[in-house]
Amino acid sequence: xxxxxxxxxxxxxxxxxxxxxxxxxxxxxxxxxxxxxxxxxxxxxxxxxxxxxxxxxxxxxxxxxxxxxxxxxxxxxxxxxxxxxxxxxxxxxxxxxxxxxxxxxxxxxxxxxxxxxxxxxxxxxxxxxxxxxxxxxxxxxxxxxxxxxxxxxxxxxxxxxxxxxxxxxxxxxxxxxxxxxxxxxxxxxxxxxxxxxxxxxxxxxxxxxxxxxxxxxxx
Amino acid sequence: xxxxxxxxxxxxxxxxxxxxxxxxxxxxxxxxxxxxxxxxxxxxxxxxxxxxxxxxxxxxxxxxxxxxxxxxxxxxxxxxxxxxxxxxxxxxxxxxxxxxxxxxxxxxxxxxxxxxxxxxxxxxxxxxxxxxxxxxxxxxxxxxxxxxxxxxxxxxxxxxxxxxxxxxxxxxxxxxxxxxxxxxxxxxxxxxxxxxxxxxxxxxxxxxxxxxxxxxxxxxxxxxxxxxxxxxxxxxxxxxxxxxxxxxxxxxxxxxxxxxxxxxxxxxxxxxxxxxxxxxxxxxxxxxxxxxxxxxxxxxxxxxxxxxxxxxxxxxxxxxxxxxxxxxxxxxxxxxxxxxxxxxxxxxxxxxxxxxxxxxxxxxxxxxxxxxxxxxxxxxxxxxxxxxxxxxxxxxxxxxxxxxxxxxxxxxxxxxxxxxxxxxxxxxxxxxxxxxxxx
Amino acid sequence: xxxxxxxxxxxxxxxxxxxxxxxxxxxxxxxxxxxxxxxxxxxxxxxxxxxxxxxxxxxxxxxxxxxxxxxxxxxxxxxxxxxxxxxxxxxxxxxxxxxxxxxxxxxxxxxxxxxxxxxxxxxx
Numbered sequence: 001x002x003x004x005x006x007x008x009x010x011x012x013x014x015x016x017x018x019x020x021x022x023x024x025x026x027x028x029x030x031x032x033x034x035x036x037x038x039x040x041x042x043x044x045x046x047x048x049x050x051x052x053x054x055x056x057x058x059x060x061x062x063x064x065x066x067x068x069x070x071x072x073x074x075x076x077x078x079x080x081x082x083x084x085x086x087x088x089x090x091x092x093x094x095x096x097x098x099x100x101x102x103x104x105x106x107x108x109x110x111x112x113x114x115x116x117x118x119x120x121x122x123x124x125x126x127x128x129x130x131x132x133x134x135x136x137x138x139x140x141x142x143x144x145x146x147x148x149x150x151x152x153x154x155x156x157x158x159x160x161x162x163x164x165x166x167x168x169x170x171x172x173x174x175x176x177x178x179x180x181x182x183x184x185x186x187x188x189x190x191x192x193x194x195x196x197x198x199x200x201x202x203x204x205x206x207x208x209x210x211x212x213x214x215x216x217x218x219x
Numbered sequence: 220x221x222x223x224x225x226x227x228x229x230x231x232x233x234x235x236x237x238x239x240x241x242x243x244x245x246x247x248x249x250x251x252x253x254x255x256x257x258x259x260x261x262x263x264x265x266x267x268x269x270x271x272x273x274x275x276x277x278x279x280x281x282x283x284x285x286x287x288x289x290x291x292x293x294x295x296x297x298x299x300x301x302x303x304x305x306x307x308x309x310x311x312x313x314x315x316x317x318x319x320x321x322x323x324x325x326x327x328x329x330x331x332x333x334x335x336x337x338x339x340x341x342x343x344x345x346x347x348x349x350x351x352x353x354x355x356x357x358x359x360x361x362x363x364x365x366x367x368x369x370x371x372x373x374x375x376x377x378x379x380x381x382x383x384x385x386x387x388x389x390x391x392x393x394x395x396x397x398x399x400x401x402x403x404x405x406x407x408x409x410x411x412x413x414x415x416x417x418x419x420x421x422x423x424x425x426x427x428x429x430x431x432x433x434x435x436x437x438x439x440x441x442x443x444x445x446x447x448x449x450x451x452x453x454x455x456x457x458x459x460x461x462x463x464x465x466x467x468x469x470x471x472x473x474x475x476x477x478x479x480x481x482x483x484x485x486x487x488x489x490x491x492x493x494x495x496x497x498x499x500x501x502x503x504x505x506x507x508x509x510x511x512x513x514x515x516x517x518x519x520x521x522x523x524x525x526x527x528x529x530x531x532x533x534x535x536x537x538x539x540x541x542x543x544x545x546x547x548x549x550x551x552x553x554x555x556x557x558x559x560x561x562x563x564x565x566x567x568x569x570x571x572x573x574x575x576x577x578x579x580x581x582x583x584x585x586x587x588x589x590x591x592x593x594x595x596x597x598x599x600x601x602x603x604x605x606x607x608x609x610x611x612x613x614x615x616x617x618x619x620x621x622x623x624x625x626x627x628x629x630x631x632x633x634x635x636x637x638x639x640x641x642x643x644x645x646x647x648x649x650x651x652x653x654x655x656x657x658x
Numbered sequence: 659x660x661x662x663x664x665x666x667x668x669x670x671x672x673x674x675x676x677x678x679x680x681x682x683x684x685x686x687x688x689x690x691x692x693x694x695x696x697x698x699x700x701x702x703x704x705x706x707x708x709x710x711x712x713x714x715x716x717x718x719x720x721x722x723x724x725x726x727x728x729x730x731x732x733x734x735x736x737x738x739x740x741x742x743x744x745x746x747x748x749x750x751x752x753x754x755x756x757x758x759x760x761x762x763x764x765x766x767x768x769x770x771x772x773x774x775x776x777x778x779x780x781x782x
Contacts, residue, residue, distance in 0.1 A: 005774045006767065031258045038257020041502040058336055065578055066334030070272050077270075077336070092696065093776050099756060100763070111696050131271075137280075138271035140287035141296045146269045166782045174775040195266035199337040202262055206338030213498060215552030216577045218332055 001171050008178045009101075016182040023189030024197050031198070047208040054207020055200065057219040064219035073131070080124045084153060087117050088181070093164070111164075118161045125154040149192035155180035221288040221297050222316040222324070229594045231360030232315055239311040239355060248307030251351045260347060263339045264303055267292060273341065276334040278580045279324055281605035289602075291331040291341040294320055298348045318357045321348040323595040324602070327458070327586035328545040333578060342586075346460070353460030361592025365455040368418075370464055373471055374451035376418035384446050386421040390429045394436075398657050401436040403428075406479060407443035412519075413481035413511070414444050415472065417453035417489050417623060424623075430650040431487065434520075437653055438528035442485075449475025452486055454495035458587025462503055469500030476511045483512045485519045488644050490546035490585060490622035498550055515547050517621050520645050521556045524563040530654040537567020539643075540613040542629060543579035544622035552577070561619055564648050572609040580606045582620070584628025600635045603628065607636035618642045691740035691754060700758070700779035711769070719761060726750040 035043050057063045067074040087109070088094060095108035109117065128150055132142050159177035162168055188196055210218035252260070274280055274290040283289045288297060298317045301309060327342040335341075352358060358366070368377045378386075384405065391403040404410065414435070420427045435442045444450060449471040456464035473496075476484050486493055497513050523529045541561055548554045554576040561569055574580045583603035588595070610618065610632070618633075618640050620626055626642050633640045688699035708714070722732030723742075734742070740754055747753035752760070762779070766772030773779050 002766070002770055002772075002774055009774075031262065034261065035258035038255075039259050042259055044507055054338070058338075064333065064336075066272050066276070066336065069275055069334065073270065073272060096755070096759060096776075100759060132269075135271060136285070137274035137287040137290050137293070138269065141269045141271060141290070141292040143269065143300070149268070163777060166777050170777045170781075171775070174777060192266060192268060195268060195337055198262045198266050202266065203336075203338040205259070206332060206335075206340065210332070210549075214550050216549050216554075218338070 004175055005178075008175060008182070012182060013101075013178075016185050020185040020188060023186065027189045027194060028197055031201075042205060042209075045208050045212055046205065047212045050207045050211025051204030052207075053211055054218050055203055057217075058203055066219075076124050076127055080121065080128075083117055083121050083124075084157075087114060087121060088156070090114075115161070115164060118157055118164070121157045122154070122161060125150060125157070145192050152184050152187050152191065152193065156184055220286055222320040223312075225598075226316060226319060227323075227594050227598065229319070229359050229591075231358050231363050232318055235318070235352075235355065235357030236311045236315045239314060239357070241308065241310060244309055244311065244314060244355065245307040247354050248302050248309075248351055251347070251354060252302070252307070255350065256347055259340075259343065260299075263344060264295075264299060266337055267295070267339055268337070270336075272336065273331040273334040273339075276331040278326075278328075278330070278583060278605045279602040281580075282602050289324065291325075291334075294325055295341060295344050299344050302351070314352065314355060314357050317348060318352040318359070319595075321345050321352060322359050322362065322458075323588055323591050323598055325586060326545070326581045326583060326588050328581035329549050330545070330578070330581065332549070349458065350460035350462065358459050359591040359595065361594075362455055362459055362587050362590040365590055366459045366461055366464065369451075369454070369456050369468055370461075373448035373468060374418035375453045375455055376422040378418050378421055378451075380448060383421055383448075383450060386425060387428065387444060390425055390432060394429055394432055397655065398433060398436050400657065401432060403432050404443045405446040407441075409480045410441050410443035411482045412440055412442035413476045413479060413484045414442050414487070415450060415452040415476075415484055415492075416444075416487040417492050418451045419453075419623060420487065427487065427644065427646060430644075430646040433655070434523070434529065434646065434649055434653065437655065438523045440523075440528070443479060443481065445475045445479060447475065452484075452492040452496055453489065454492060454500060455587055455590055457495045457499055458491070458590070465495065465500050466503040469496060470504050472496065473501075473504070473506075473510050481511065483514055484509075485514050486516060488516045488621040488623065488646060490544035490550070490624055491587070494546040494550050515551060515553060515621075516645060517547060517553045517557050517560060520649060521560045524560060529649060531564070531652045532654045533652050534566035535564050535617075535643075535648045535652050537565040537617070538570050538615045539565055539567065539617040539619050540570050540572055540610065540615050541575065542572075542582065542618050542620040542622075542625055542642075543575060543577075544620065544625045545579065545581050545585055547622065548579055549577050554579075557619075557621065560645065564645070564652060565619075570613040570615045572613055574609060580609060582606065582622075582625040582628035583632065584624045585622075589624055589627045596631065599628065600631050603632040604636070607632050607638060610638055610640060611636070616640055619645065619648070621645045687758060689738060689740045689754070691738075691745050693745075697776075697780040698782055700762070701781060702779075711765075711772070718765075726752060 061074055061078050062068050090107070090109045091114045092108040092111050095106065099105045132138050132146065156177060159173055159180050163170060163173040163177045187193055206218050210216050269292060271290070271292065273292055274287065277289065277291050279289040287293045297320060301313065325342070325345040327345060329340065329342045331341045365375045368375055372378065387403045387405065391401065394401045414431060416428060452472055454465055454468055456462070456468060486496065493515050497509070501509050539561065541557060543554050543557065558569060583599050583606060588599055616639065618629060620629055620642050621644060626644070629642050632638070633642065684702065684704040686699040687702045688695060716735040717730065717733040720733055720735045721728050721730050722734045723729040739757060743752055743754040743757040745754045762772070763774055766774055
């Protein structure tokens with residue numbers, strides 16, 4: 001147990017962080033290079049002002065036509081995205097580990113609230129899954145990659161929940177939890193989760209075209 | 220459900236597909252994807268989270284609420300997704316459906332942009348699909364005919380060089396009965412305004428040229444029209460995917476204006492031509508902006524009214540509703556000016572449709588769809604059901620629509636859904652209401 | 659889980675009744691300083707642990723030091739950890755929970771034995 005635990009929290013964790021940052025950097029750099037050679041008539045119009053204007057609208061719930069027309073999904077999406085960052089970073093157990101491994105300390109979400117928020121994330125994953133299966137518009141466009149992306153995000157939260165509650169074998173679960181988190185980080189640059197690094201640019205581009213060229217709102 | 224369950228026979232598509240082999244398809248698809256697309260398409264296809272939020276954006280989907288194959292992401296699913304998944308290894312029959320979908324079931328109106336959180340431009344994706352179809356030689360017959368006309372004559376309607384000048388002189392002569400001193404100045408160097416139109420105007424909507432000339436005359440504008448090819452600002456090649464020809468057209472247009480050393484190009488009430496000159500063709504030609512400022516009629520007429528250049532003898536009886544053409548509203552943000560102008564002109568209220576301004580619903584004719592001709596008319600009219608409902612809900616009898624294609628589409632919609640509405644160009648209303656001192 | 663239950667009960671009773679007056683009786687780490695515990699107290703049967711781990715030198719755990727610097731020579735046997743390690747530490751000093759975590763986990767890591775993950779000590 002100790003050997004495995006030390007391996008997944010030690011060398012494997014470092015490998016994971018390296019793969020995550022290097023992967024993101026590589027994807028961004030190579031995509032920028034590609035854009036430079038093939039999309040010059042697009043990137044020529046990039047504008048800070050209109051990028052930020054567009055981003056500001058789209059990170060505000062119900063500030064855009066799309067958000068307003070899909071209220072349930074809007075609430076779910078915002079909650080989901082806030083929580084999948086906030087919970088792993090600010091969970092008490094993780095704050096202890098930030099301190100233990102990196103020597104940085106900051107306030108934590110108390111355990112019972114963290115537990116509750118994890119359940120919310122799991123419930124949201126279920127919501128997304130049910131929506132994929134139930135809504136004909138979504139089912140029609142769903143591909144394997146969409147399920148993979150959802151599963152990758154679902155796994156660390158589910159295993160984290162089980163480990164925290166110490167349901168099933170704890171030792172196994174905590175290893176699975178760490179592995180699931182590591183899989184997620186490594187997968188971000190290479191799956192649909194890459195929207196984490198790319199969305200800001202697609203959003204900015206659309207904002208720039210609409211603001212600077214078309215003089216119209218893109219929200 | 221999907222495009223392959225609703226194929227429509229079209230000579231152009233059929234003949235094009237009959238010449239294809241899987242090898243040729245694979246080669247062409249991958250050549251376009253590799254050489255002509257880059258980070259945009261790659262990121263769009265990779266990060267579309269298939270959330271389905273765009274489903275209700277599209278008027279085709281709104282008009283077919285139980286058929287997800289009409290949704291923006293659903294269209295990508297049936298076209299680009301398949302090409303990418305199979306690495307271009309698809310059968311000729313697949314190309315038939317892909318072409319029909321891209322040319323006739325998407326108006327490139329970009330309404331879905333307002334729905335996509337990460338900013339995916341489905342209109343762009345459909346444009347790439349059209350580009351592939353063009354390169355495969357699989358294009359609907361009617362729109363390809365106009366593209367051929369562009370190639371051969373530099374105008375959309377096979378108008379011969381002498382016919383163009385003749386038509387202008389004929390309109391001038393007609394108008395001089397009403398305005399004895401009126402001229403349509405051809406090739407006037409250094410004029411303030413270079414007025415450009417689309418080829419259907421000299422071909423069968425000559426009254427629009429007549430009206431424009433009357434307005435220019437009444438406003439005392441220093442204007443000209445070119446006597447040589449380059450006068451047609453329209454661009455069906457942009458919509459078929461024939462970008463090389465689009466580039467030639469736009470270059471010819473700009474150069475024709477540059478040769479005359481005019482200050483500005485004012486474009487007639489057309490949407491797609493504006494998109495081509497203002498946003499798309501200029502980029503293909505390597506101009507970030509425009510060698511000569513480009514102004515749409517909405518803005519030009521608005522200036523005339525603001526500056527008091529045109530005096531109204533009466534106001535047009537309202538209420539009216541305003542149809543926002545995608546290419547000058549989502550494409551140029553002219554909706555406010557359009558409304559200010561309409562308020563100058565009408566006596567009564569503007570009753571807005573539920574979706575207006577940038578959020579307008581397309582006329583379902585744009586993006587070259589109406590130009591695909593009669594075989595696809597029923598698809599188009601069926602797709603405009605949601606537009607018809609919004610029009611009907613206004614309860615008014617007049618639609619102001621400053622775009623040729625919108626007129627064509629709305630006429631069919633008004634007829635098919637028994638809306639009993641009349642459709643007016645801004646020029647129609649200004650001409651009808653303005654003071655005609657010499658008359 | 660069933661196996662843990664008696665320990666848990668004992669732990670909770672001990673934690674709240676403050677029966678643990680000497681190290682011989684110590685079975686969990688639950689100093690008063692923490693007040694209400696957020697997780698179940700870490701199981702720690704002092705003598706049994708040291709016997710199993712072969713720890714004889716008290717200073718190995720009961721170290722001294724000041725201003726956030728550990729002194730592994732001076733023994734602080736008999737002085738409660740919380741006397742030096744505040745629950746809310748000042749800058750440059752080590753807080754109480756971090757002190758326990760560092761103390762236990764680093765030793766377990768070095769020896770390759772003993773619990774490392776949260777739930778292995780804080781058993782529900």
